[in-house]
Amino acid sequence: MSQGLIPVSETEQSYLNNYNIHDFDVPLTTVDSVLFTVQDGQLFTLLVQRANHPAKGMWGLPGGFVDTQQDTDLDHCAQRHLQQKTGIEAPFLQPLVALGNGQRDPRGWSTSISFYALMAHADCQHYVDTVSDVQWFPLAQAQQMSLAFDHTKILDLALKQLQQKALDSLVLAYALPETFTLTQLQHLHEVILGRSIQSKSFRRRIEQAQVLQDTGEVSDTQGKGKRPSLYRLKPDIAEYRFVRNLEA
Amino acid sequence: MSQGLIPVSETEQSYLNNYNIHDFDVPLTTVDSVLFTVQDGQLFTLLVQRANHPAKGMWGLPGGFVDTQQDTDLDHCAQRHLQQKTGIEAPFLQPLVALGNGQRDPRGWSTSISFYALMAHADCQHYVDTVSDVQWFPLAQAQQMSLAFDHTKILDLALKQLQQKALDSLVLAYALPETFTLTQLQHLHEVILGRSIQSKSFRRRIEQAQVLQDTGEVSDTQGKGKRPSLYRLKPDIAEYRFVRNLEA
DNA sequence: ATAATAGTGTCTTTAAGACATTATAGA
DNA sequence: TCTATAATGTCTTAAAGACACTATTAT
Structure with missing residues (x-):
């Protein structure tokens, strides 16, 4: 019989010995x-x-x-x-x-x-x-x-x-590669919400939350435009909840 | 044998007839x-x-x-x-x-x-x-x-x-009598949070949420001071969530 | 009148929305 | 140079915090 976390007294032990889960309609x-x-x-x-x-x-x-x-x-x-x-x-x-x-x-x-x-x-x-x-x-x-x-x-x-x-947290970057750009992360939120987000608001929140680490590197993606910085999640960041939500 | 919500085909029926929950260690x-x-x-x-x-x-x-x-x-x-x-x-x-x-x-x-x-x-x-x-x-x-x-x-x-x-909702007035005062409701939140709340902030939120009905009556409690108005929950109000939390 | 409690006015602070502007890259 | 994307500046707006002030009642 298995040992529980609870101290098992003599009488409790005998109770458990006689306990059969199959006696009940579970x-x-x-x-x-x-x-x-x-x-x-x-x-x-x-x-x-x-x-x-x-x-x-x-x-x-x-x-x-x-x-x-x-x-x-x-x-x-x-x-x-x-x-x-x-x-x-x-x-x-x-x-x-x-x-x-x-x-x-x-x-x-x-x-x-x-x-x-x-x-x-x-x-x-x-x-x-x-x-x-x-x-x-x-x-x-x-x-x-x-x-x-x-x-x-x-x-x-x-x-x-x-x-x-x-709306109220930074959604888990587990859905992204290990390093990612802020634009990628914003797009992720936008797809979830089904609408666009003010990128200024989004970046302010990220800065305040202090949950991302700037790798110092930039994306080497092809294409026009400025190369975005790459970030990673700081270790041991489970979740960050903002006091104020984005508008619904 | 019980009928499920799922359409039960002939073969599914025979499967169910032979299914015995006690065969498994549930x-x-x-x-x-x-x-x-x-x-x-x-x-x-x-x-x-x-x-x-x-x-x-x-x-x-x-x-x-x-x-x-x-x-x-x-x-x-x-x-x-x-x-x-x-x-x-x-x-x-x-x-x-x-x-x-x-x-x-x-x-x-x-x-x-x-x-x-x-x-x-x-x-x-x-x-x-x-x-x-x-x-x-x-x-x-x-x-x-x-x-x-x-x-x-x-x-x-x-x-x-x-x-x-x-912090982010109006906590269920189910913990209060059918009619109650705003001070009672605020106290309830304060006890839950273990700290005091700005009553102005609290009342602003209530007004904005529009979940309470002013009964027009005032409490007949004994004691000094102005008699507080009595409110009740509007019918069919499940929960109201604010976009912005009170400070933690 | 005084004290106590209910309730309001209003200024400050915080953080989001809106949107213009600058920065950096490829073609 | 032109264009696209990244990133920032800054003004406006919404709502909370702080706290003084008014209102109403019992003693």
């Missing part, structure tokens, strides 16, 4: 992830086509059951399913929401615990290109599709949360 | 609630003393397992446990977080889905007074206690979220 626990990426000035989300019942053949969010043998925690479970189904390596997953009721899954009472992340397109395209049941969909299209279970609702919630983050 | 699902109230200018949180193993005798958050027969959804489950353990009737529960791993409960892999709410002290004191295993603790004291499972972590997260709400 609800199912699934973990689902909403992945976003930006490509050609457009937001995309990753969907997988279900190979098995229920909702076989429908597209839905990558995810699956918790495996109590393999998964150390919920985040680990989400990462494992992503890895298995899409070949995607661990972006920075953010907790999203838990939805649970008796109707959402025909197999019975079920809870979906969801995460979301914004990731660099390049970090996954190789694998995704090789299979037909994993695909990036333009967000607007994905929202119109009939997805498995209540995944449309989860997708909508994830987008809302991501947009709020773009 | 994690446990519990739902826990963090209730806050304000009394005498202090924040309190509601704890219950565990009557059973594990962690028997320790104080923890009110909550318990999902009952797939009784509970329609997670929110309903939280309300049911609150009702049963504390006699408290359904405040406005907000989703908080889901924590799940193999260590937090000695009975096995377990997920806690948590909610939090701010409620009026009067709405529950009657019942709580009659039993010894349900008690409001001053928040600071509760945070110092050794609580069951990882409930200290959940409590800390709930407080953080409540404080953020006090």
Whole structure:
């Protein structure tokens, strides 16, 4: 029997020895992830086509059951399913929401615990290109599709949360290459919000937040115009929240 | 077998007929609630003393397992446990977080889905007074206690979220009587934040938000000074979020 | 009249919006 | 030189902070 964090008394030990999870009608626990990426000035989300019942053949969010043998925690479970189904390596997953009721899954009472992340397109395209049941969909299209279970609702919630983050935080540069330009970062926010941003306002916020490091180097991209400076995230910067949002 | 929202094909039906949840080692699902109230200018949180193993005798958050027969959804489950353990009737529960791993409960892999709410002290004191295993603790004291499972972590997260709400939103007047004064509402925010607020700033925000209705009446409280106007929440106001936070 | 509490006026400060201007590169 | 993109200057605007001041009531 496993040892808990709680001191286990003699009588508690005997209670645990007699405890059998299979005596109860336990609800199912699934973990689902909403992945976003930006490509050609457009937001995309990753969907997988279900190979098995229920909702076989429908597209839905990558995810699956918790495996109590393999998964150390919920985040680990989400990462494992992503890895298995899409070949995607661990972006920075953010907790999203838990939805649970008796109707959402025909197999019975079920809870979906969801995460979301914004990731660099390049970090996954190789694998995704090789299979037909994993695909990036333009967000607007994905929202119109009939997805498995209540995944449309989860997708909508994830987008809302991501947009709020773009208004009150500096959205994770995890979606960008290791070094990037401020214009790239601004474009990322603009695509998420679906509108343009005053670049002066954006740069003032970045300066104030002090979360970026100027590499001293400039982009060697081809094209006209001044070469933009390259920045990287300062180490150990989790998130910066501004006291004032950008206008909605 | 239950009918799902998803169209059930012939083959899907046979899949479902053969599906037995007990064939899998499913994690446990519990739902826990963090209730806050304000009394005498202090924040309190509601704890219950565990009557059973594990962690028997320790104080923890009110909550318990999902009952797939009784509970329609997670929110309903939280309300049911609150009702049963504390006699408290359904405040406005907000989703908080889901924590799940193999260590937090000695009975096995377990997920806690948590909610939090701010409620009026009067709405529950009657019942709580009659039993010894349900008690409001001053928040600071509760945070110092050794609580069951990882409930200290959940409590800390709930407080953080409540404080953020006090900075960027008008915190739910559900914690106040049906009609209340602006000073009462301001005090509520001040207690949550643990510091005083400029009343001019606070009142400007309320005016701008347009979420309160002036009843036209004034408080008949005894005491010196001008009698404050009484307000009530406009119907169907869920939440108002300001573009700019109060200073942290 | 005095004290206490509710509520307003108004000046300062902060940070975003708007948009013109300068800087640097390629063609 | 012309044009495109990067980056900055600076004026305006919105909303919070600070705090003095007025209003209303009980004693």
